[in-house]
Amino acid sequence: MVSNRYLCLLIILFAGVIQPSYAQPASQPEFYLYEDSSKSLTTADATRLFQQGKFSKTNNQSYNPGFTKSIFWLAYSNAIDRPADSLLLAIGHHHINRIHFYYVNDSSAALQFITGDYFPFSQRPVNATGFYFPINKKGLYLAQIDKSNESLQLSFYPVSKTEALAAETKQKTIMAIFTGMILLLVIFGIYLLCISRSIIYLWYILYIGTGWLWVLSNAGLGFEYIWPNQPWFASKARPVFAIAPLIFSVLFLIKYIGTVKSKRLLFVFKTTNIILLACILAILLFNENGYQSSWWLYIQYFIPLISLLYVIIIVTVLIISSIRGNRPAMFYLAGILTLIIMALMQISFSLGSLGSLSNFFSSYGLGLGYVMEAIILTAGLVYRFNQYRLEKEKLLIEMxxxxxxxxxxxxxxxxxxxxxxxxxxxxxxxxxxxxxxxxxxxxxxxxxxxxxxxxxxxxxxxxxxxxxxxxxxxxxxxxPVMLEKVGFKTSLEKVVAIVNASGKVNIQLLTIGFEQYETGLGKYYTALYGIVYELLNNIVKHSGARNVLVQVTEDADCFSLMVEDDGMGIVPEMMDEKKTLGISGIRSKVDSLKGLIAFDANKPQGLIVTIEIPIINNEN
The missing domain is CATH 1.10.287 (Helix Hairpins)
Structure with missing residues (x-):
């Protein structure tokens, strides 16, 4: 195994290699997105919608809708002509199924490139892991991005070709170092297998090997270097290599700790492994048409769920064995806890629960986890650290x-x-x-x-x-008691009428939904009612606004509120400091209902407050 001295050397080496991915332009470029839920828009339709202002301007250079059934259109306007290959438009992540890239001039769109995981790797405009498109001409560029029926985490930014290739070289250097370490561990496992003839080392090799293939496929390097001419497998590689390590980890666990004797537990492991093998076969049998079926979506939801269940079972076994004094179980537990952290981060990233992650951990975290697991098996000290972390996390949850x-x-x-x-x-x-x-x-x-x-x-x-x-x-x-008597909509109208009667401000109210009062949603009506009242009170007292727009929407799964005024406004970043304006009370109400609140500057002046409160049924 790797010694502690070697681990310190690796950390120093990574510190010198890891750099920010890309040098961003000094000025922030403007991108626009349009979600095509019908998946029927033509290029002419998209161009017309952009010219009509139907595209939504993005506030940053990323978009994370999570699992989606839509096609997205990305628009970028290049202001000047540039030398050939001087500037590229990067579109990520590495696993978009189809990208049709167009150049629009005089309302006519010319197809420049077609690429994606459904096409051979050689079809990439630039020979690189990511998707890069030349944007040297002045005019509008449109990209049709198709990852429907799958999870999409989108990023986009202009970057020079030199910077893009230099950044990819650094990333590949990191992956090459990790791959070399994994190969050393695999060779060491083969050596032990040859001299001991024990099947435990075979399961260890397969566990580490398939897990690393998942890391390579997730980083896009598997498609680039291992199966570049097999687009039929590119979209299947990640789910296949996400499931396979689970199978081999259990087989390795049984032999490694040697205390799994319960017939019931062994039956559970055997049955689950059969189910996982069936999932792998089903994934391999899917064709391109099958990717749009509900079954493909169900499999994508099933993989993280079954992974989580498997991890829970394995950790439970390891904990029980550790309590009983099984030293290998302690080492294995410490190592697998690292993988649990990385796996949970990856699951959250795929589901859209996290808006962004650090570049290193989102790209290489699980790879580092696999390498560290082998090191932890010889050290055994990470177990105490992870126990302390879990206790601290439990205390924070209670607080x-x-x-x-x-x-x-x-x-x-x-x-x-x-x-x-x-x-x-x-x-x-x-x-x-x-x-x-x-x-x-x-x-x-x-x-x-x-x-x-x-x-x-x-x-x-x-x-x-x-x-x-x-x-x-x-x-x-x-x-709020009056809500049941006159209804939510009428109650809001009365509040607005009272404020308008002062003559200080003109309030327009727009309500969508709320046709009838539902008793089961009483706490949501009460909270929304109080929030609107407090926001209007703050506007009248502090903003100096003359015009206010209040829009309240009732959907099947959430309530939305937008209040827009033309007052003096306030810098959104300073909202946390303005406790005296009643913002703290509003935040508390929103947080108590697991909602989200955002403050944005209005143009040319004023403030926009946006609130979304999910409807949560069957609460404990």
Whole structure:
């Protein structure tokens, strides 16, 4: 095995080799995206939609929709002519099935390149692992990106050809170092197999070998160097080599720790291995048409789930064996914990749960995990570190849970106080005002006073009526209880009417959905209602805005809220410092419902607040 001195040498070597992937341009280029959910847009359609402003401008140079059934169009406008091959448009990641690249001039689109994992590697415009397209001409470039029915993590940026190839050289150097280490470990395993004739070393070789093939295929190097003329296998390599190491890891585990004697557990391992083998065969039998079927999507969801289940079972066995004093199990446990971390990161990245990861760990993390596992088997110290990490993580989860509970209590107390005030206004003050209006009306109608007094009584009756209406509207605005009586949509309209009546601001309200009040969604209505009320209150008090747009949308799985004003605005990065503006309370309500909130600057002035709250059913 590798010694600690050799490990230190490797760390120093990596520190000198690893550099940022690409030097980005000084000015931020503008990219536009359009999601074609129908998958039927032609190039002419896409060009027309771009000219009509239907494409969405991206805020950064990446987009992560996760699993998608759509085709995406990427637009980039090149401002000037450049020398040939001086500038490239990089489109990632390495596993896009199809890319049709067009150059648009005078509304006519010319197809420049067709490439992707469904075509031989030699069809790449630039002989490199990634997708790079020359953009030397002045004009509009369109890329049709097809990874439908799969997970898509998209990045795009202009880069010079020299920088792109230099960066890939650095990346391949890192992978070459890792590959050399894996080959040394495999050769060492073959040596032990030859001298001991024990099958444990065969399972070890297959486990390390297939796992490393997954790393190479995930980095795009497998397609470039191992199967460049086999596009039928390019899209299958990652799922195949993601499953195979699970099979061999269990076979290696059984022989390595030597304490797995339970017939039930052995039956579970055997049955699961058969299922995994069936999955590999099914993946190999899929053709290009089959990639668009629901089964292909189900397999992609199944792989991370079965991987997680397998890891849980293996870790459980290792923990039990470690408690019983099995030293090999302790070493194996320490090594596999590293792989668990990397696997969870990869699963989260594929599902779209994480917007971005560091370049090194997203590209080489699992490879490093495989190398480190062999080293950890001889050291055994990482086990304590990982146990400490798990305990710290558990404590952090508990602290977050208590904080959420305290936040929920504060919100409930606030809502209770508002309800009490609103009920007093509605039931007591409202009733007294209604009685006063009735008495004034009766006095005027009986004709027992002169004409002048009658005129004053009429004006008093009108004033009492206006005050009564204002009290009723104010009670509706304050009390979430009124939501059940008048509905969410009407309640918001009353709030907007009250604020508009001040004459300080003009508010336009747009509600989509909310046709009827659903009791099961009461807490969401209450939270949205309170958030809108607090946002409008902040705008009136602090922003100096004259116009406000409030848009609330009810979807099947979430609620969306957008509030846009033309006030003085505020830098979004400073939002965390503005606790006095009620932002903290709004954040707490959004966080308590597992929602997301974003603050963006409005043009030419003002602020845009966007909130999305998922509808979570069957909550514990």
């Amino acid at each position: 977050n849970k208590r904080q959420e509970e305290n936040t929920q209590i504060l919100i409930e107390v606030q809502q209770s106080e508002r309800s009490q005030v609103a009920n007093q206004l509605h039931d007591v003050a409202g009733s007294l005002l209604s009685a006063a209006k009735l008495n004034l009306s009766s006095l005027r109608e009986k004709g027992i006073i002169n004409e002048t007094a009658n005129l004053h009584v009429a004006k008093a009756e009108e004033a009492v009526g206006l005050v009564s209406d204002m009290v009723r509207n104010l009670s509706h605005a304050l009390s």
